[in-house]
Amino acid sequence: MIFASGVEADLSARPELALFFEQIALWRDRFTPPSGEESEALARYPYLGQAFEFTERHRGTAPFLRGLHNFTFGAMLSHGISGAAITGIKYGVRRLVNGIARDLFCEESATYYRDLLSYQTPELRTLDSAFVWLSQLGSDATDFESFANQLDQRQFATLRALLQRSRPHEKSPTVRSSRLGRTKRTSRPARLKNKKRK
Numbered sequence: 001m002i003f004a005s006g007v008e009a010d011l012s013a014r015p016e017l018a019l020f021f022e023q024i025a026l027w028r029d030r031f032t033p034p035s036g037e038e039s040e041a042l043a044r045y046p047y048l049g050q051a052f053e054f055t056e057r058h059r060g061t062a063p064f065l066r067g068l069h070n071f072t073f074g075a076m077l078s079h080g081i082s083g084a085a086i087t088g089i090k091y092g093v094r095r096l097v098n099g100i101a102r103d104l105f106c107e108e109s110a111t112y113y114r115d116l117l118s119y120q121t122p123e124l125r126t127l128d129s130a131f132v133w134l135s136q137l138g139s140d141a142t143d144f145e146s147f148a149n150q151l152d153q154r155q156f157a158t159l160r161a162l163l164q165r166s167r168p169h170e171k172s173p174t175v176r177s178s179r180l181g182r183t184k185r186t187s188r189p190a191r192l193k194n195k196k197r198k
Contacts, residue, residue: 009045011046023062026043027047029047031047051098051102069099075088075092
């Protein structure tokens with residue numbers, strides 16, 4: 001027969017915390033309940049930080065505790081949620097992960113900042129001066145033959161067709177002379193008819 005007698009918070013019962021559980025802050029170390037509302041069971045819950053991390057019972061004596069996170073039912077009193085329930089996982093995991101990521105970044109922030117200041121790798125390398133390099137870049141961009149050589153035949157044909165459609169059609173001398181000839185021939189019979197009528 002199994003009797004479900006509830007949950008008991010006792011950090012001393014955990015072997016992984018045996019060496020330093022007395023340095024972990026509990027709720028009785030941070031909060032004094034109103035008279036008549038005392039609870040020894042609740043007073044033994046760990047007093048956790050924003051990302052479910054343990055806090056020091058005496059400030060400055062165990063800074064390593066902020067690297068230990070208690071995402072269990074023991075977080076219920078500090079956060080109102082726990083890692084022992086589906087709702088706690090849904091809303092608590094993001095808080096836990098964000099807190100761990102923030103702490104890891106802050107621990108190495110000075111190194112990251114020094115690396116940023118010492119970054120000297122240029123993105124563009126050239127032996128020419130800036131003026132020569134920019135001039136060459138501009139001439140290459142406006143050189144149609146150089147650009148066309150980089151295209152395959154299909155792309156080149158498409159580009160040529162687009163350019164031809166965009167240019168105004170120039171009338172050759174042969175076309176102009178043939179049109180003038182037709183105009184003269186059509187206007188001559190009209191003059192003869194007018195003379196006959198007179």
